[in-house]
Amino acid sequence: MTRLWPQSVLEKMAQLHDMTFDPADRPLEPTEIAQAMRDFDILCPTITDRITAGMFSVDGLRVRMIANFGAGHEHIDLEAAKAAGVTVTNTPDVLTQSTAELGILLMLMAARRAGEGERQLRARGWPGWHPTHMMGRSLHGAHLGLIGYGRIAQATARMASDLWDMKISYHSRRPVPDGSDPLHATYVESLPMLLRSVDVLSLQCPGGPATHHLLNAEMIALLKRDAILINTARGSVVDEAALADALGEGRLAGAGLDVYEREPAVHPGLRALDNVVLLPHLGSATIETRTAMGLRALANIDAFVSGREPADRVA
Structure with missing residues (x-):
């Protein structure tokens, strides 16, 4: 062992x-x-x-x-x-349920700026309540896109639909058979088309050479400026340097990450940003x-x- x-x-x-x-x-x-x-x-x-x-x-x-x-x-x-x-x-x-739960946690933390708020409070930097302080966004009715649609992705989609009535779309190598998806999620054959349309993108695909840096600078640039990226799959799927640049330059609203390309190392550009939630690979924990x-x-x-x-x- x-x-x-x-x-x-x-x-x-x-x-x-x-x-x-x-x-x-x-x-x-x-x-x-x-x-x-x-x-x-x-x-x-x-x-x-x-x-x-x-x-x-x-x-x-x-x-x-x-x-x-x-x-x-x-x-x-x-x-x-x-x-x-x-x-x-x-x-x-x-591990399907626990990993899906963590994906939902990251969505909510990133959307509501929870990590940023806790850091501000712990650092004694909270100025007190006021109407425009640290406003996030609601997930209710938002469009969730998933890359991969296996067990964990489907569990994540079900929770997101039940909690926030999110619209569900996915991209994978092939669509699930007709009648086998109780959520009736929309299959999107083109990855760029999916990226352009979603409010939240959740990565649920396997790692390995076929998906290495699938989310590179070119793909990340297709996401909306107010979109959120969630990764509970494998760190190698995302070009972390490109993600850090997009987040730092305001070309992407936020991210929630539980996995990293060179664990336990995390790209220093990500560590320096407030608009990314970083968890230490807790998906099944x-x-x-x-x-x-x-x-x-x-x-x-x-x-x-x-x-x-x-x-x-x-x-």
């Missing part, structure tokens, strides 16, 4: 398996991960652990399963895993969700060692 999981999961894991972990809960170096793949039958990484093709080609490879703690798996070279005969699983579904993620990974492990097909196999 490359990192510590919730205590209740660790206790259950210890009852069933001979496990090894670092009590200091520090990120492992690539050489340590490669060595673990020589020493252990099963590796349990997280999104911060890059499992590269070269790690599958080391002499004395022992690992037969990678049980990832998380839904995303772009940090694991799945083709190399398949070629090496290594089973890879993830933990989908169980509830006791209930992180426990469920661990139990889901454990169920995949138990299926594998029992000779059954893991429910969440991705390679």
Whole structure:
């Protein structure tokens, strides 16, 4: 186990398996991960652990399963895993609700300037109530656009619709089948067309080469000046320097970010701005969700060692 999981999961894991972990809960170096793949039958990484093709080609490879703690798996070279005969699983579904909740939180904080207001108050800079002080904007009836329309995006759209009666549009590789979307969201085939029309843009697409800097300077420039950008997907989807420029120059009203391209580093231009809410990758960070993620990974492990097909196999 490359990192510590919730205590209740660790206790259950210890009852069933001979496990090894670092009590200091520090990120492992690539050489340590490669060595673990020589020493252990099963590796349990997280999104911060890059499992590269070269790690599958080391002499004395022992690992037969990678049980990832998380839904995303772009940090694991799945083709190399398949070629090496290594089973890879993830933990989908169980983090949908909590990540969608955080996206809604970021929307509201950015729209109502909540982070900026709290910083002002804590710094003893609040001048007292007056009619034009720190006015934000209402989300009621606003147009929400989503890039990607999987489980988390649909949960986010449902909450936004229920809370604020938002109009919902989305762009993805393909539209959801007719009749399968209870929200009847509008599919927009053209990404630029979506960007030009929305009041709030929420990123819900996977990371990886296909979406790297999908929101670059050119795309960000298509958003309305009073639009808000939300990212709970992957930091690599956004060109952070271009985003900081747009926010700093007033070409974009605000942003709410939970993920970053080079975590735990955050672009210094973003740190300096008041009109961006910055959270430390808290999307799935509830006791209930992180426990469920661990139990889901454990169920995949138990299926594998029992000779059954893991429910969440991705390679």
